[in-house]
Amino acid sequence: MEKRALLAFLLSIMILLLWDLYFTPKKEPVKPEKTKQEEMIPEQEAAEQQEEHRASVDAEVLPSFKMEQIEKEVKTWIVDTPVYEARILQPGARLFSLTLKKHKSRAGEDAPFMELITAKPYGYLPLAVELLHHQDFNLSTMSYTGPEETKVKLDGQDNKTMEFRAVADGAVEVVKRYSWKGGSYDIDLTVEVTNLSSEPLRDSLSLSSYYLPYEENEPSYNHSRLAYYANRELTKIDMKKIRKEAVTLENSVNWIGFENNYFIQALIPMTNEPYTLVGRVIRPDVGLLQLVYVSPEFTLSPGEARSWSFRLYMGPKEMEELEKAGHLLTASIDYGWVGFLARPLLKFLVWIYRYTHNYGVAIILLTVIIKLIFWPLTHKSYKSMQKMKEIQPLIAKLREKYKDDREKLNQELLQLYRTYKINPMGGCLPIIIQIPFFFALYRMLYGSVELRHQPFCLWINDLTAPDRLFIGFHIPYLGGVPVLTLLMGLSMFIQQKMSPSPGDPRQERIMLLMPVIFTVFFINFPSGLVLYWFVNNVLSIVQQFWINRATS
Structure with a gap:
């Protein structure tokens, strides 16, 4: 016996x-009912009122915000911390690279450090900002004015805010503020839009990020996926599903991002207003994906300004680091039903x-x-x-x-x-x-x-x-x-x-x-x-x- x-x-x-590796069903994205989001989202107003202001987003026609050409001579700003080195590109004030100093791309002492901005060779840089109804402003590619100091070195306890400004056709001013922390992988980003024209400005703000799997042939135990945490539940969406059909979420989340077993690139909208999130494939030939945040429609009177705040976590899925970043990012480390052990x-x-x-x-x-x-x-x-x-x-x-x-x-x-x-x-x-x-x-x-x-x-x-x-x-x-x-x-x-x-x-x-x-x-x-x-x-x-x- x-x-x-x-x-x-x-x-x-x-x-x-076998079941865990190959047959575990992926949770489908659902539209949850109104809840209170821990650590981030206060209690929201009734859903009927929210829907009145939600932007209508068609994933099929949403722009990709590609930079057609990245010149080598373009000005960059470097932020050097104990855990990563980041570079901001002058066109679009977008993140050009983020290299992890404590992790390498492959095993071996001579291996290069891990680069998280994987879609760069194809012209897709994260943190592209656009006004969806005025894409002719080209906010994601136009030249921004930044700090005079182009290289900043931070120690473990240091903090630094860098401000980048651009004016489009004398009608709109955009300010992007990056706040860096010397000993942490989380980055704060604030986007401020000011109406400089004499007419009201009605629009929606978008913020895009991009992801290309770190390995061409990822092992089954470490495949990439889109994941988000909302209503005390972790949802993972396999890349194969996104390649077949775009994923649209019209609910608030604690965080959303691309991940595998070891790294995560998470976006945390720091807002209590409704918004839309879209995950889709923009280069099927290489499996390149885009994640877009779309704000509700807003109206700015002449001279009026409005801002949006985000927190980014771009780094390893280390329990200690995720706990420091907050916003329930520790839920991204998913051990299933045996997590308590x-x-x-x-x-x-x-x-x-x-x-x-x-x-x-x-x-x-x-x-x-x-x-x-x-x-x-x-x-x-x-x-x-x-x-x-x-x-x-x-x-x-x-x-x-x-x-x-x-x-x-x-x-x-x-x-x-x-x-x-x-x-x-x-x-x-x-x-x-x-x-x-x-x-x-x-x-x-x-x-x-x-x-x-x-x-x-x-x-x-x-x-x-x-x-x-x-x-x-x-x-x-x-x-x-x-x-x-x-x-x-x-x-x-x-x-x-x-x-x-x-x-x-x-x-x-x-x-x-x-x-x-x-x-x-x-x-x-x-x-x-x-x-x-x-x-x-x-x-x-x-x-x-x-x-x-x-x-x-």
């Missing part, structure tokens, strides 16, 4: 992992890393600690399985004797268990208790930026990448040899051979096949997760060896 429970456990893990496990792993300075070693120590915590339970389970193995001949005789009387067989089996003081479910409970911890570790290890590009030893130089040892020639479909994954499969096979026989030849064949299935299944998983499973298997082998020796 315990062997069946173990088989069911392993099969359940495989099915749930995965978050403290991640904090504990980071704490271990502070002493080991190697996340591979930290994973090993974390695995050992968890194994020690569950040692009494697993020990009880193994002993129960051992006892079940000893009475298998008696069980077989009873099954043969009462093969035509199911009720009598069950009665005799219960009596047999009482005689030998065996709980037939004794091996199941320890396994069931460990299931949430396994999935918490699984979600934490494959979805944490803290492990990205972190080396372990020898050929493993990135714990978030698949395990590969390159040996001078290309192996079809693999590239290199998955040494750690093969060792994991071997350790699982040894563990199966050391475990008590299930008695049923069919179950025994299935159990022996499980190491092969798991080896194939884990072959493209992050090496950090494979390392955890391998170490866990080795510890289980040690425990099983000790129990077998004590029993004999």
Whole structure:
């Protein structure tokens, strides 16, 4: 019975992992009812009043605000902080680049730093501002006047506001104010529009951002998506869906942005008025996407001004940094139903890393600690399985004797268990208790930026990448040899051979096949997760060896 429970456990893990990776349904964007938004949006007026002022937005005809040509001689402003370097381009006062200083684009000491403005080669720079009814003003491409100081260096506690101004046809003045914080990834942006003409100005303001996946062939466990948080619910929209049809949201959100497992580019509208958000593809050939904020229609009298405030978070999905930025950005780290376990496990792993300075070693120590915590339970389970193995001949005789009387067989089996003081479910409970911890570790290890590009030893130089040892020639479909994954499969096979026989030849064949299935299944998983499973298997082998020796 315990062997069946173990088989069911392993099969359940495989099915749930497959479902989690490939078949988890994406939540469709919905129009929620009026709510109070935490940390940002106060209680709004009735929906009927809001709709009167909402701008009508057609995603199909919304401009892309592309910069046709970016001259090398164009003036730029540089903001250098401990965590990133940002550049503002004079045309449009748009963000030209944002390079993360603590994260690299790929593994290796010679790798360049991570650049988040990925759509730049195609002429699409984020934070483009336009008036939708007066696009002839060309606010997103016209030249802005900025500070005389073109390079600003900020320390961890420093703050700096930079102001950029432009006047369009003597009719409209636009001011963009960027507020930078030396030790944080969040940036505040205020856009102010003043009517300089003698006539009322009726229009809608738009703010655009762009996204191109960081990797051309993203692994299934780290694909890009559009995500937003509203009404205490995180919604993710797969890029494939957006490529088929534009997504339009007409509700307030805490934040919205493009993300993968490790980085997020989030927009936070700091307003209590209704607005529209549009996510769509503008370059299907390369998968380039645009996110547009559209304000409600407004009217400015001559000489009147109006401003809009936004907060941007452009950086890694590190819990500590997201907590500092606020606005419930921590919800972007989605560990699913095991989040209540995965978050403290991640904090504990980071704490271990502070002493080991190697996340591979930290994973090993974390695995050992968890194994020690569950040692009494697993020990009880193994002993129960051992006892079940000893009475298998008696069980077989009873099954043969009462093969035509199911009720009598069950009665005799219960009596047999009482005689030998065996709980037939004794091996199941320890396994069931460990299931949430396994999935918490699984979600934490494959979805944490803290492990990205972190080396372990020898050929493993990135714990978030698949395990590969390159040996001078290309192996079809693999590239290199998955040494750690093969060792994991071997350790699982040894563990199966050391475990008590299930008695049923069919179950025994299935159990022996499980190491092969798991080896194939884990072959493209992050090496950090494979390392955890391998170490866990080795510890289980040690425990099983000790129990077998004590029993004999």
